[in-house]
Amino acid sequence: MRSSYLPIAVAVAVLALLPLGTSSNTTLNFLSFALIVALAAQGWNILGGYGGQFSFGHAAFFGTGAYGMALLQVRFGINPWLALPLATLLGAVVGAAIGALSFRARLRGSYFALVTLAFAEVFRILANAWGFTGGAAGVLVPLRIEAANMQFADRVTFYWLVLACVAAGLVLTQAMARARFGAWLVAVRENEEAARALGVDSLAVKLRAITLSSGITALAGGLYAQKFLYLDAGIAYGSWISVEALLAPIIGGLGTVFGPLVGALVLLGLGEATKIALGHALGGAVPGADLVVFGVLLILCVAFAPRGLLGLGADVRRLLRRPA
Amino acid sequence: MLPLDIFLSAMANGLMMGAVYALVALGLTLVYGVLHIINFAHGATLTAAMYAVYVAHAMLGVDPYLALPGLAAIFFALGYLVQRWVIGPASHGDDSNILLVTLGLSIIMENALLAGFRSDTRSIDVPYGFSVVEVGNLFLSTPKLVAFAGSFVVAALLWLLLARTDTGRAIRAVAKEKTGAALVGVRVEHIYAVTFGLGAACLAVAACLLMPTFLVNPRIGNAFVLVAFTIVVLGGMGSIPGALIGGLFVGVVESLSGLYLGESLGQIGIFLIFILVLLARPTGLFGARA
Numbered sequence: 178m179r180s181s182y183l184p185i186a187v188a189v190a191v192l193a194l195l196p197l198g199t200s201s202n203t204t205l206n207f208l209s210f211a212l213i214v215a216l217a218a219q220g221w222n223i224l225g226g227y228g229g230q231f232s233f234g235h236a237a238f239f240g241t242g243a244y245g246m247a248l249l250q251v252r253f254g255i256n257p258w259l260a261l262p263l264a265t266l267l268g269a270v271v272g273a274a275i276g277a278l279s280f281r282a283r284l285r286g287s288y289f290a291l292v293t294l295a296f297a298e299v300f301r302i303l304a305n306a307w308g309f310t311g312g313a314a315g316v317l318v319p320l321r322i323e324a325a326n327m328q329f330a331d332r333v334t335f336y337w338l339v340l341a342c343v344a345a346g347l348v349l350t351q352a353m354a355r356a357r358f359g360a361w362l363v364a365v366r367e368n369e370e371a372a373r374a375l376g377v378d379s380l381a382v383k384l385r386a387i388t389l390s391s392g393i394t395a396l397a398g399g400l401y402a403q404k405f406l407y408l409d410a411g412i413a414y415g416s417w418i419s420v421e422a423l424l425a426p427i428i429g430g431l432g433t434v435f436g437p438l439v440g441a442l443v444l445l446g447l448g449e450a451t452k453i454a455l456g457h458a459l460g461g462a463v464p465g466a467d468l469v470v471f472g473v474l475l476i477l478c479v480a481f482a483p484r485g486l487l488g489l490g491a492d493v494r495r496l497l498r499r500p501a
Numbered sequence: 502m503l504p505l506d507i508f509l510s511a512m513a514n515g516l517m518m519g520a521v522y523a524l525v526a527l528g529l530t531l532v533y534g535v536l537h538i539i540n541f542a543h544g545a546t547l548t549a550a551m552y553a554v555y556v557a558h559a560m561l562g563v564d565p566y567l568a569l570p571g572l573a574a575i576f577f578a579l580g581y582l583v584q585r586w587v588i589g590p591a592s593h594g595d596d597s598n599i600l601l602v603t604l605g606l607s608i609i610m611e612n613a614l615l616a617g618f619r620s621d622t623r624s625i626d627v628p629y630g631f632s633v634v635e636v637g638n639l640f641l642s643t644p645k646l647v648a649f650a651g652s653f654v655v656a657a658l659l660w661l662l663l664a665r666t667d668t669g670r671a672i673r674a675v676a677k678e679k680t681g682a683a684l685v686g687v688r689v690e691h692i693y694a695v696t697f698g699l700g701a702a703c704l705a706v707a708a709c710l711l712m713p714t715f716l717v718n719p720r721i722g723n724a725f726v727l728v729a730f731t732i733v734v735l736g737g738m739g740s741i742p743g744a745l746i747g748g749l750f751v752g753v754v755e756s757l758s759g760l761y762l763g764e765s766l767g768q769i770g771i772f773l774i775f776i777l778v779l780l781a782r783p784t785g786l787f788g789a790r791a
Contacts, residue, residue, distance in 0.1 A: 231597055233541075233604070282780040287539040287600055291730055292779045298727060299772045416723075420608065427601065464620065465612030465719070472608030479598050479605070480591035 181351060188435065189344045196333050205332040209404055211445045212339045213397050217418060218425035218437035219346040220394030225423065226432035227359060228386040229366030230285065234293030235394050235422040237275065237300050240413035242268040242395025244304060246402040247316045252309070257327035261399045268395020269388050276387035280380055285369075294419070301414035315409030318402065327403055339400050343438065346393055350434045353389070362386050363432070394422060421445075424471055428478050430485030439486055444471060506638050511760045512753060513636075517645040519752020520652035521707055525725050526732035526744040527656060528703035534739025535676040535696040538596060541603040544726025545610035546701055550576055550708035551717040552614055558625040558712070565627065566647070569709040573702045580701025585694040607722075615719040624716040648710035655706050656745055659699070663741075672696055676739070728755070731775040 192212075196205055221235050245264030249255040255263070279292050304310045311317075322328045329335050353359045361382045364372035373379050398418075402408055421444070426432075429440025448467030455463045482489045525547060532540045553572055557563040583606070592598035633640040663669035674682040675692045683689050715721075732751050736743025751771060758770035 229597075231600065278780055284779060286596060288779060290600060291539065291734070292776060295727070295730075295772050295775050295779070299769060299776070302769050302772070420604075423604075463616045465615030468612035469609050469616065472605040472612070475605035475608070476587070476591055476602050479601050480593075483593075483598075 181355070182348065185344065185347045185351060185434070188438070189340065189347070192340055192343075193337060196336055202332055205336055207445070207449060209332070209336045209339050211441055212336070212343050213401050213404065214418075214421050214425060214445060215438045215441035216339070216343050216346055216400065217394045217397035217422040218429075218441050219343070219350060220390045220392070220397065221422040222390075222426040222432065222437045223350065223353065223362075223393065224386050224390035226426045226436065227354065227362045227366065228383060228390075230383060230387070231290050231423070232293040232390075232419070233290040233423065234295070234297035234419050235391075236414045236416060236419040237293065237297040238268045238272050238391035238394040239398035239401070239418045239422070240297070240300055240304065240410075241271045241391075242398030243402040243408050243413040244310055244316070244398075245395070246399035247318050247408050248310065250318055251316055256325070257403060258325075261327070261396070261403070264399040264402075265392050265396040268398065269392030272391020272395075273384060273388040275391075276384050280383045280387070294416075297414055297416070297419060301410045304414055305410035310410070311408075313409065315407060315412075318406040320406060328406075335404060339404075342396055342400060347434055347438070349389075349393075354434060358382070358385065366432075420471070424475055426485070428474055428485055430487030431483075433485070433487055436485055436487055443486060444474065447474070507760070508757075510639050511756045513639055513641055514645070515753035515756030516749055517641070517649045517752070518756065519749040520649040521711055521748075522725070522728050522732055522752050523745045523748025524652040524655055524703055524707040524710070526729040526736070526748050527659060527741065528700035528707075529726075529729050530733045530736065530739055530741065530744045531659070531703070532696055532700040533733065535672055536599070536693055538599040538603070539730075540697075540700065541600065541726075542606040542610065543603075543700070543704070543729065544722030544724075545607035545614075546576070546580075546722070547704045547708060547725055548614055548717065548719060548722035549610050550701075550705045551712060551715075551721065552618060553705070554708050554712040555623055555625055555717055558627075559623075565625065565709045565712045569706060572705040572709060576705035577698040577702040579698075581694045581698035583701075584697035585690065588697070589690060589693065611719055611722070618719065620718060620720075622716050622718040625712055627713050630713050642714060644710075644713035648714075651706065651710045652748075653745075655703060656741065659703070660741060662699075668692075668695060727775075728771055731771050731778075734775060734778050 196208060199205070217235065217239050220238065221232065225231050242264045245267040246257070246260050249260035249263055250257055275293065275296050279289055284292055305313050320328065322330050324334075327338075353362075361372065361377045364375070364377055365379045365382050369379050372382075398413065402413075421441070425440035425444055426437045427440065428444055429438065430436030447470055451467045451470045452462065455466050478485060484491075525543070529540060529543050532538065532543075550572065553575070554565050554568060557568045557572070558565060587606070588599060588602050591602045627644075629643055632643040634643055634646060635641075661669075663673060671682065671687045671692050672695065674685075674687055675689055675696075679689050682692075728751060732744055732747035735751065736745075736747030751774070754770055754774065755768070762770070
């Protein structure tokens with residue numbers, strides 16, 4: 178029973194020790210960013226991977242968490258350690274509201290993808306136009322390096338904080354997958370009518386899933402705001418995070434505990450490698466080149482590895498174990 | 502209250518823009534009506550077509566209107582090949598896979614264009630770019646009037662193709678009942694690819710009509726595609742008259758809300774319509790099928 182949590186402990190331990198091998202700030206920034214994306218993707222994976230409801234607009238939750246974190250500090254003077262859970266809660270409330278509207282209207286498949294995309298765009302335009310959110314100029318969280326202010330002199334500390342949140346996300350996902358709720362959610366994904374016929378309240382299940390999902394993604398947004406201390410509407414509510422939160426689980430392994438984490442690390446690692454390689458080859462940065470790689474990976478995964486890299490790994494292991 | 506002339510000119514501009522929106526939406530709704538999928542690469546394809554017009558003009562000196570037939574043919578071929586050799590095989594016939602594959606295609610196209618042309622906004626300079634036609638007290642831009650008329654011509658041609666030709670009959674048969682169509686000898690994969698090609702050709706035409714008065718950057722398609730989604734949802738997924746009426750309506754709403762609310766909030770009107778229609782009546786105002 179408990180052994181199913183062992184891989185999580187091992188993975189988190191490895192990730193925790195990883196920065197000790199390097200003192201490079203670039204590497205640490207990259208790792209923190211990758212884990213923030215992984216956390217956002219873990220949120221997406223609960224609704225999209227386990228629940229089968231593909232959201233194209235998780236930026237709505239990421240951005241709400243990020244703006245929540247920044248504005249609670251800047252406008253209301255709330256301590257970041259309190260602001261982070263509040264921002265998470267805010268994201269979950271927004272998720273529950275969007276979920277209530279769209280799932281009650283029986284939107285699914287492409288329609289659900291479209292409506293989430295539209296909500297994220299509305300938020301982006303509002304945040305860009307409203308003075309309270311800093312408008313187009315964005316919002317800057319003042320630099321005040323103190324542990325009590327969740328700003329650390331040492332980049333490793335913030336990395337560990339993000340890692341702790343990712344670890345919590347992994348444990349939560351594992352617990353959910355093993356609980357009755359996880360089974361209901363998968364049943365709704367596989368065949369909603371059949372699940373309803375067996376007495377599963379599919380609306381309630383989907384609502385719980387989107388609330389949990391948006392909360393986790395909002396937490397990632399809050400961490401992003403605190404890491405970079407600056408936000409504008411294009412960063413917080415931009416389509417980049419909707420896309421990356423969706424790509425990571427699909428590439429890693431849809432509806433699996435480790436899928437989003439593996440996917441985010443592979444995806445962003447490859448993106449970074451592409452940028453560096455092309456930068457060397459052409460003598461300058463090529464904007465968008467890393468995203469071209471993401472798009473190709475997405476299509477290749479859908480075509481050849483529908484269960485993602487983790488599924489591919491399992492297949493390869495099975496092939497190797499079987500004597501030829 | 503604004504003077505009547507300003508209101509009327511905003512209306513006219515909205516109608517002319519709306520016709521081009523309708524053209525973009527036409528491609529989207531056609532693909533949806535037949536393949537029952539939402540093509541997320543639609544916006545990026547429009548961007549690519551606009552860059553093709555730009556390149557044809559800037560490097561080869563071809564006028565956008567003269568480039569129109571050639572580009573329409575090229576984009577038809579590209580659309581055909583992409584559906585036949587990429588989207589079809591990669592998605593294993595699963596709807597959510599098609600959604601993801603077209604999303605992947607749009608990411609690739611948008612960023613390949615970004616890598617190739619950088620994020621600068623570009624436009625082309627044609628001698629008739631600023632010429633106007635005087636109608637009463639209104640000055641209407643000639644290229645925009647051409648775009649307005651051109652969109653209706655394309656819609657009419659598309660309708661003729663669907664109503665009067667064997668290919669059109671096959672497309673409608675596949676849209677209604679693809680297993681039945683396959684049983685009577687229609688090559689479904691071929692028809693899917695033809696439909697996809699027609700959608701892409703609509704975008705090439707739209708790009709040629711737009712470029713004399715518009716600008717292009719790697720993300721311009723996104724602005725259009727969300728509007729096009731709104732139109733398609735409003736007009737009913739798969740409905741050609743719906744796309745036309747929806748396009749004109751959205752063009753006018755955008756123009757008037759821009760006039761009264763200002764540019765940045767003006768866009769919100771469209772998204773709110775979109776969300777409301779999706780939530781309240783996802784089959785669209787003119788849609789027949791549930």
